[in-house]
Amino acid sequence: MRLNDWSLSAVVAGFVAVLVGFASSVAIVFQAAAAAGADNAVMASWLLALGIGMALTCIGLSWYYKAPVITAWSTPGAALLATSLQGLTLAEATGVFIFTAGLGLLIGLSGMFERLTRLIPLPLASAMLAGILLQFGFAIFSSLQQQMLLVGAMCLTYLLAKALLPRYVILAVLVCGLLLVWLGGELDLSAVKLTLATPVWVMPAFSLSALLGVGLPLLLVTMASQNIPGVAVLRASGYQTPVSPLISSTALSTLLLAPLGAFSINLAAITAAICSGNEAHPDSSKRYIAGIAAGIFYLLFGLAGATVVALFAAFPTEMVAALAGLALLGTIAANLQSCTADAEYREAAVITLLVTASGASLFGIASAFWGLVAGAVTVLIQRLTRRTDGG
Known part of the structure:
Protein backbone atom coordinates (compact mmCIF):
# COMPACT_ATOMS: atom_id res chain seq x y z
CA MET A 1 0.00 0.00 0.00
CA ARG A 2 1.46 3.33 -1.09
CA LEU A 3 0.78 6.63 0.68
CA ASN A 4 -0.05 8.37 -2.61
CA ASP A 5 -2.85 5.85 -3.20
CA TRP A 6 -4.86 7.52 -0.44
CA SER A 7 -7.39 10.12 -1.53
CA LEU A 8 -10.14 12.09 0.14
CA SER A 9 -12.70 10.84 -2.38
CA ALA A 10 -11.93 7.18 -1.57
CA VAL A 11 -12.10 7.78 2.18
CA VAL A 12 -15.42 9.60 1.78
CA ALA A 13 -16.76 6.72 -0.34
CA GLY A 14 -15.81 4.33 2.47
CA PHE A 15 -17.54 6.52 5.04
CA VAL A 16 -20.70 6.91 2.96
CA ALA A 17 -20.81 3.13 2.41
CA VAL A 18 -20.69 2.50 6.16
CA LEU A 19 -23.15 5.32 6.85
CA VAL A 20 -25.65 3.92 4.35
CA GLY A 21 -25.14 0.35 5.55
CA PHE A 22 -25.69 1.16 9.21
CA ALA A 23 -28.48 3.69 8.74
CA SER A 24 -30.49 1.54 6.36
CA SER A 25 -30.59 -1.66 8.36
CA VAL A 26 -29.21 -1.37 11.89
CA ALA A 27 -32.79 -1.32 13.21
CA ILE A 28 -33.38 -4.73 11.60
CA VAL A 29 -30.33 -6.13 13.40
CA PHE A 30 -31.75 -4.96 16.72
CA GLN A 31 -35.10 -6.55 15.87
CA ALA A 32 -33.33 -9.84 15.20
CA ALA A 33 -31.45 -9.61 18.49
CA ALA A 34 -34.64 -8.75 20.36
CA ALA A 35 -36.40 -11.77 18.81
CA ALA A 36 -33.78 -13.99 20.47
CA GLY A 37 -34.31 -12.27 23.83
CA ALA A 38 -31.19 -10.08 23.79
CA ASP A 39 -30.93 -7.15 26.20
CA ASN A 40 -29.18 -3.84 25.43
CA ALA A 41 -25.75 -5.17 26.42
CA VAL A 42 -26.08 -8.17 24.11
CA MET A 43 -27.34 -5.94 21.28
CA ALA A 44 -24.28 -3.71 21.66
CA SER A 45 -22.11 -6.85 21.61
CA TRP A 46 -23.75 -7.90 18.33
CA LEU A 47 -22.77 -4.56 16.78
CA LEU A 48 -19.26 -4.84 18.20
CA ALA A 49 -18.76 -8.36 16.81
CA LEU A 50 -20.16 -7.41 13.40
CA GLY A 51 -18.06 -4.24 13.33
CA ILE A 52 -14.84 -6.11 14.14
CA GLY A 53 -15.57 -8.84 11.59
CA MET A 54 -16.44 -6.42 8.81
CA ALA A 55 -13.43 -4.25 9.65
CA LEU A 56 -10.95 -7.13 9.52
CA THR A 57 -12.34 -8.52 6.26
CA CYS A 58 -12.66 -5.13 4.53
CA ILE A 59 -9.16 -4.01 5.47
CA GLY A 60 -7.45 -7.37 4.96
CA LEU A 61 -9.11 -8.39 1.69
CA SER A 62 -8.98 -4.90 0.12
CA TRP A 63 -5.30 -4.54 0.95
CA TYR A 64 -4.36 -8.04 -0.20
CA TYR A 65 -6.26 -8.02 -3.51
CA LYS A 66 -5.93 -4.26 -4.17
CA ALA A 67 -9.65 -4.13 -4.88
CA SER A 84 -37.58 -16.84 12.86
CA LEU A 85 -35.80 -16.59 16.22
CA GLN A 86 -39.00 -16.24 18.24
CA GLY A 87 -39.10 -19.05 20.76
CA LEU A 88 -35.37 -19.82 20.52
CA THR A 89 -32.86 -19.02 23.24
CA LEU A 90 -29.77 -16.88 22.67
CA ALA A 91 -27.69 -20.05 22.97
CA GLU A 92 -29.71 -21.76 20.22
CA ALA A 93 -29.49 -18.66 18.04
CA THR A 94 -25.70 -18.68 18.49
CA GLY A 95 -25.66 -22.34 17.48
CA VAL A 96 -27.51 -21.39 14.29
CA PHE A 97 -24.90 -18.71 13.50
CA ILE A 98 -22.04 -21.20 13.96
CA PHE A 99 -23.78 -23.86 11.86
CA THR A 100 -24.47 -21.44 9.00
CA ALA A 101 -20.93 -20.04 9.07
CA GLY A 102 -19.47 -23.56 9.02
CA LEU A 103 -21.47 -24.47 5.92
CA GLY A 104 -20.44 -21.19 4.29
CA LEU A 105 -16.79 -21.93 5.01
CA LEU A 106 -17.17 -25.37 3.45
CA ILE A 107 -18.73 -23.85 0.32
CA GLY A 108 -15.91 -21.32 0.08
CA MET A 128 -29.67 -8.15 -11.21
CA LEU A 129 -27.46 -5.49 -9.65
CA ALA A 130 -29.29 -2.69 -11.49
CA GLY A 131 -32.60 -4.13 -10.26
CA ILE A 132 -31.37 -4.04 -6.67
CA LEU A 133 -30.04 -0.50 -6.95
CA LEU A 134 -33.08 0.97 -8.73
CA GLN A 135 -34.92 1.14 -5.41
CA PHE A 136 -32.24 3.47 -4.10
CA GLY A 137 -32.57 5.67 -7.17
CA PHE A 138 -36.34 5.84 -6.67
CA ALA A 139 -35.78 6.80 -3.03
CA ILE A 140 -34.16 10.08 -4.11
CA PHE A 141 -37.39 11.32 -5.60
CA SER A 142 -39.75 9.84 -3.04
CA SER A 143 -37.64 11.66 -0.42
CA LEU A 144 -37.96 14.81 -2.50
CA GLN A 145 -41.68 14.81 -1.77
CA GLN A 146 -41.04 14.86 1.97
CA GLN A 147 -38.02 17.19 2.07
CA MET A 148 -38.16 19.38 -1.03
CA LEU A 149 -35.53 21.92 0.02
CA LEU A 150 -33.08 19.45 1.55
CA VAL A 151 -33.16 16.77 -1.15
CA GLY A 152 -33.53 19.31 -3.96
CA ALA A 153 -30.39 21.12 -2.81
CA MET A 154 -28.53 17.81 -2.54
CA CYS A 155 -29.54 16.91 -6.11
CA LEU A 156 -28.44 20.33 -7.41
CA THR A 157 -25.14 19.99 -5.55
CA LEU A 174 -22.85 15.08 2.24
CA VAL A 175 -21.63 18.53 3.34
CA CYS A 176 -24.65 20.17 1.69
CA GLY A 177 -27.05 17.84 3.48
CA LEU A 178 -25.40 18.24 6.89
CA LEU A 179 -25.28 22.02 6.53
CA LEU A 180 -28.96 22.32 5.64
CA VAL A 181 -30.03 19.92 8.39
CA TRP A 182 -27.98 21.89 10.93
CA LEU A 183 -29.26 25.29 9.75
CA GLY A 184 -32.82 23.97 9.76
CA GLY A 185 -32.52 22.88 13.37
CA GLU A 186 -33.20 19.23 12.48
CA LEU A 187 -29.90 17.89 13.82
CA ASP A 188 -30.44 17.09 17.49
CA LEU A 189 -27.33 15.51 19.00
CA SER A 190 -28.41 15.90 22.63
CA ALA A 191 -29.18 12.18 22.92
CA VAL A 192 -25.81 11.12 21.49
CA LYS A 193 -23.36 9.98 24.17
CA LEU A 194 -20.16 8.08 23.56
CA THR A 195 -20.48 4.58 25.01
CA LEU A 196 -18.07 1.77 24.20
CA ALA A 197 -19.57 -1.65 23.63
CA THR A 198 -18.51 -4.60 25.79
CA PRO A 199 -18.33 -8.11 24.30
CA VAL A 200 -20.83 -10.60 25.71
CA TRP A 201 -19.97 -14.27 25.16
CA VAL A 202 -22.90 -16.65 24.62
CA MET A 203 -22.21 -20.38 24.83
CA PRO A 204 -23.88 -22.04 21.84
CA ALA A 205 -26.52 -24.74 22.00
CA PHE A 206 -27.52 -26.81 18.98
CA SER A 207 -31.11 -27.70 18.18
CA LEU A 208 -31.75 -29.79 15.05
CA SER A 209 -35.04 -28.03 14.36
CA ALA A 210 -33.37 -24.61 14.68
CA LEU A 211 -30.44 -25.61 12.47
CA LEU A 212 -32.72 -26.90 9.70
CA GLY A 213 -35.53 -24.37 10.10
CA VAL A 214 -33.41 -21.23 10.57
CA GLY A 215 -29.80 -22.12 9.71
CA LEU A 216 -30.33 -23.46 6.19
CA PRO A 217 -32.66 -20.58 5.13
CA LEU A 218 -30.14 -18.10 6.56
CA LEU A 219 -27.36 -19.68 4.48
CA LEU A 220 -29.46 -19.66 1.31
CA VAL A 221 -30.66 -16.08 1.80
CA THR A 222 -27.12 -14.85 2.48
CA MET A 223 -25.61 -16.60 -0.53
CA ALA A 224 -28.41 -15.62 -2.92
CA SER A 225 -29.13 -12.10 -1.71
CA GLN A 226 -25.68 -10.91 -0.60
CA VAL A 243 -14.28 -15.55 -5.19
CA LEU A 255 -17.59 -18.50 12.72
CA LEU A 256 -15.02 -16.99 15.10
CA LEU A 257 -17.22 -14.08 16.20
CA GLY A 277 -17.38 3.42 -8.92
CA ASN A 278 -15.59 6.40 -10.45
CA GLU A 279 -16.77 8.64 -7.60
CA ALA A 280 -14.45 6.73 -5.23
CA HIS A 281 -11.46 7.31 -7.53
CA PRO A 282 -11.07 7.65 -11.31
CA ASP A 283 -8.19 5.15 -11.18
CA SER A 284 -9.68 1.71 -10.48
CA SER A 285 -6.35 0.47 -9.09
CA LYS A 286 -6.62 2.96 -6.21
CA ARG A 287 -10.21 2.31 -5.18
CA TYR A 288 -9.08 -0.37 -2.72
CA ILE A 289 -8.42 2.52 -0.34
CA ALA A 290 -12.19 2.96 -0.09
CA GLY A 291 -12.41 -0.63 1.19
CA ILE A 292 -9.71 -0.02 3.79
CA ALA A 293 -11.40 3.22 4.86
CA ALA A 294 -14.73 1.43 5.17
CA GLY A 295 -13.07 -1.15 7.42
CA ILE A 296 -11.70 1.56 9.71
CA PHE A 297 -15.13 3.21 9.99
CA TYR A 298 -16.75 -0.19 10.62
CA LEU A 299 -14.38 -0.73 13.54
CA LEU A 300 -15.07 2.71 15.00
CA PHE A 301 -18.82 2.29 14.66
CA GLY A 302 -18.70 -1.19 16.13
CA LEU A 303 -16.72 0.00 19.15
CA ALA A 304 -19.19 2.82 19.69
CA GLY A 305 -22.00 0.29 19.96
CA ALA A 306 -25.30 1.83 21.01
CA THR A 307 -23.96 5.33 20.36
CA VAL A 308 -24.20 4.59 16.65
CA VAL A 309 -27.94 4.06 16.89
CA ALA A 310 -28.48 7.44 18.55
CA LEU A 311 -26.22 9.14 16.00
CA PHE A 312 -28.02 7.75 12.97
CA ALA A 313 -31.35 8.60 14.53
CA ALA A 314 -30.23 12.24 14.50
CA PHE A 315 -30.10 12.33 10.67
CA PRO A 316 -33.36 12.73 8.74
CA THR A 317 -34.18 9.51 6.91
CA GLU A 318 -34.72 11.49 3.72
CA MET A 319 -31.15 12.79 3.83
CA VAL A 320 -29.70 9.29 4.20
CA ALA A 321 -31.92 7.92 1.42
CA ALA A 322 -30.98 10.74 -0.97
CA LEU A 323 -27.29 10.39 -0.14
CA ALA A 324 -27.38 6.66 -0.91
CA GLY A 325 -29.31 7.11 -4.15
CA LEU A 326 -27.08 9.88 -5.47
CA ALA A 327 -23.96 7.90 -4.58
CA LEU A 328 -25.27 5.01 -6.70
CA LEU A 329 -26.50 6.88 -9.78
CA GLY A 330 -23.31 6.26 -11.76
CA THR A 331 -23.32 2.56 -10.89
CA ILE A 332 -26.99 2.22 -11.89
CA ALA A 333 -26.26 3.82 -15.26
CA ALA A 334 -23.21 1.64 -15.90
CA ASN A 335 -25.08 -1.56 -15.12
CA LEU A 336 -28.08 -0.59 -17.23
CA GLN A 337 -25.70 -0.07 -20.14
CA SER A 338 -23.93 -3.36 -19.50
CA CYS A 339 -27.09 -5.45 -19.21
CA THR A 340 -28.52 -4.25 -22.55
CA ALA A 341 -25.32 -4.01 -24.60
CA ASP A 342 -25.29 -7.66 -25.77
CA ALA A 343 -28.28 -8.42 -28.03
CA GLU A 344 -28.04 -12.16 -27.27
CA TYR A 345 -28.83 -11.61 -23.58
CA ARG A 346 -30.86 -8.38 -23.81
CA GLU A 347 -34.33 -9.82 -23.28
CA ALA A 348 -33.18 -12.18 -20.52
CA ALA A 349 -31.37 -9.29 -18.84
CA VAL A 350 -34.50 -7.10 -18.93
CA ILE A 351 -36.52 -9.94 -17.35
CA THR A 352 -33.83 -10.32 -14.68
CA LEU A 353 -33.95 -6.58 -14.06
CA LEU A 354 -37.74 -6.46 -13.73
CA VAL A 355 -38.05 -9.51 -11.46
CA THR A 356 -35.27 -8.22 -9.20
CA ALA A 357 -36.65 -4.68 -9.06
CA SER A 358 -40.13 -5.98 -8.24
CA GLY A 359 -38.98 -7.01 -4.79
CA ALA A 360 -41.07 -10.18 -4.99
CA SER A 361 -39.78 -13.01 -2.80
CA LEU A 362 -40.70 -16.69 -2.70
CA PHE A 363 -40.01 -19.15 0.12
CA GLY A 364 -38.22 -16.40 2.05
CA ILE A 365 -35.62 -15.91 -0.72
CA ALA A 366 -35.15 -12.37 -2.02
CA SER A 367 -36.02 -11.23 -5.53
CA ALA A 368 -32.35 -10.95 -6.60
CA PHE A 369 -32.09 -14.74 -6.65
CA TRP A 370 -35.37 -15.19 -8.54
CA GLY A 371 -34.32 -12.53 -11.03
CA LEU A 372 -31.27 -14.60 -11.89
CA VAL A 373 -33.40 -17.74 -12.13
CA ALA A 374 -35.89 -16.03 -14.46
CA GLY A 375 -33.08 -14.69 -16.65
CA ALA A 376 -31.31 -18.06 -16.78
CA VAL A 377 -34.53 -19.86 -17.73
CA THR A 378 -35.11 -17.28 -20.47
CA VAL A 379 -31.62 -17.81 -21.88
CA LEU A 380 -32.06 -21.61 -21.76
CA ILE A 381 -35.42 -21.53 -23.57
CA GLN A 382 -34.13 -19.12 -26.20
CA ARG A 383 -31.11 -21.32 -26.91
CA LEU A 384 -33.24 -24.47 -27.13
CA THR A 385 -35.73 -22.84 -29.53
CA ARG A 386 -32.90 -21.54 -31.70
CA ARG A 387 -31.46 -25.05 -32.00
CA THR A 388 -34.89 -26.42 -32.83
CA ASP A 389 -35.44 -23.78 -35.52
CA GLY A 390 -31.96 -24.44 -36.86
CA GLY A 391 -32.72 -28.15 -37.06
Missing part, protein backbone atom coordinates in the same frame (compact mmCIF):
# COMPACT_ATOMS: atom_id res chain seq x y z
CA PRO A 68 -12.52 -2.45 -2.97
CA VAL A 69 -13.76 -5.60 -1.23
CA ILE A 70 -16.61 -4.43 0.99
CA THR A 71 -18.26 -6.75 3.46
CA ALA A 72 -21.45 -6.28 5.43
CA TRP A 73 -23.94 -8.07 7.60
CA SER A 74 -26.74 -9.81 5.78
CA THR A 75 -29.74 -7.46 5.91
CA PRO A 76 -32.09 -10.10 4.41
CA GLY A 77 -30.60 -12.53 6.90
CA ALA A 78 -31.34 -10.16 9.78
CA ALA A 79 -34.91 -9.78 8.53
CA LEU A 80 -35.23 -13.56 8.40
CA LEU A 81 -33.88 -13.89 11.94
CA ALA A 82 -36.24 -11.19 13.24
CA THR A 83 -39.17 -13.41 12.27
CA LEU A 109 -13.07 -23.78 0.59
CA SER A 110 -14.52 -26.31 -1.85
CA GLY A 111 -14.74 -23.76 -4.67
CA MET A 112 -18.41 -24.55 -5.25
CA PHE A 113 -19.45 -20.91 -5.11
CA GLU A 114 -16.86 -19.75 -7.63
CA ARG A 115 -17.91 -22.45 -10.10
CA LEU A 116 -21.50 -21.30 -9.75
CA THR A 117 -20.73 -17.63 -10.37
CA ARG A 118 -18.78 -18.47 -13.54
CA LEU A 119 -21.99 -19.85 -15.01
CA ILE A 120 -23.77 -16.49 -14.69
CA PRO A 121 -23.40 -14.28 -17.82
CA LEU A 122 -22.26 -10.72 -17.08
CA PRO A 123 -25.41 -9.10 -18.60
CA LEU A 124 -27.61 -11.06 -16.18
CA ALA A 125 -25.41 -10.20 -13.21
CA SER A 126 -25.45 -6.52 -14.23
CA ALA A 127 -29.24 -6.61 -14.65
CA TYR A 158 -24.65 16.58 -7.14
CA LEU A 159 -25.12 17.95 -10.67
CA LEU A 160 -22.84 20.94 -10.10
CA ALA A 161 -20.13 18.92 -8.38
CA LYS A 162 -20.32 16.24 -11.09
CA ALA A 163 -19.31 18.90 -13.61
CA LEU A 164 -16.89 20.92 -11.50
CA LEU A 165 -15.48 18.55 -8.85
CA PRO A 166 -16.16 15.00 -10.07
CA ARG A 167 -13.85 13.34 -7.54
CA TYR A 168 -15.63 14.95 -4.61
CA VAL A 169 -19.25 14.63 -5.67
CA ILE A 170 -20.48 12.63 -2.70
CA LEU A 171 -18.44 14.68 -0.22
CA ALA A 172 -20.08 17.84 -1.58
CA VAL A 173 -23.54 16.25 -1.33
CA ASN A 227 -22.75 -12.92 -1.95
CA ILE A 228 -23.96 -13.34 -5.54
CA PRO A 229 -24.77 -9.61 -5.94
CA GLY A 230 -21.50 -8.79 -4.15
CA VAL A 231 -19.52 -10.76 -6.71
CA ALA A 232 -21.55 -9.07 -9.47
CA VAL A 233 -20.46 -5.65 -8.20
CA LEU A 234 -16.80 -6.60 -8.34
CA ARG A 235 -17.11 -8.16 -11.81
CA ALA A 236 -19.14 -5.24 -13.20
CA SER A 237 -16.44 -2.85 -11.98
CA GLY A 238 -13.73 -4.87 -13.71
CA TYR A 239 -12.23 -6.65 -10.68
CA GLN A 240 -11.44 -10.33 -11.21
CA THR A 241 -10.77 -11.05 -7.56
CA PRO A 242 -10.96 -14.81 -6.85
CA SER A 244 -13.55 -18.59 -3.03
CA PRO A 245 -11.11 -16.81 -0.67
CA LEU A 246 -13.62 -14.00 -0.19
CA ILE A 247 -16.42 -16.40 0.74
CA SER A 248 -14.09 -18.41 2.98
CA SER A 249 -12.76 -15.32 4.78
CA THR A 250 -16.18 -13.86 5.53
CA ALA A 251 -17.50 -17.23 6.70
CA LEU A 252 -14.45 -17.79 8.94
CA SER A 253 -14.85 -14.35 10.52
CA THR A 254 -18.51 -15.14 11.22
CA ALA A 258 -20.59 -15.87 16.31
CA PRO A 259 -20.54 -16.35 20.12
CA LEU A 260 -20.34 -12.55 20.43
CA GLY A 261 -23.27 -11.98 18.07
CA ALA A 262 -21.91 -12.01 14.51
CA PHE A 263 -24.84 -13.72 12.78
CA SER A 264 -23.62 -13.29 9.19
CA ILE A 265 -20.70 -11.44 7.62
CA ASN A 266 -20.69 -11.61 3.83
CA LEU A 267 -19.90 -9.67 0.68
CA ALA A 268 -21.74 -6.37 0.35
CA ALA A 269 -23.56 -5.37 -2.80
CA ILE A 270 -25.14 -1.92 -2.47
CA THR A 271 -22.45 -0.40 -0.28
CA ALA A 272 -19.76 -2.07 -2.39
CA ALA A 273 -21.14 -0.28 -5.44
CA ILE A 274 -20.48 3.05 -3.70
CA CYS A 275 -16.80 2.16 -3.24
CA SER A 276 -16.15 0.62 -6.67
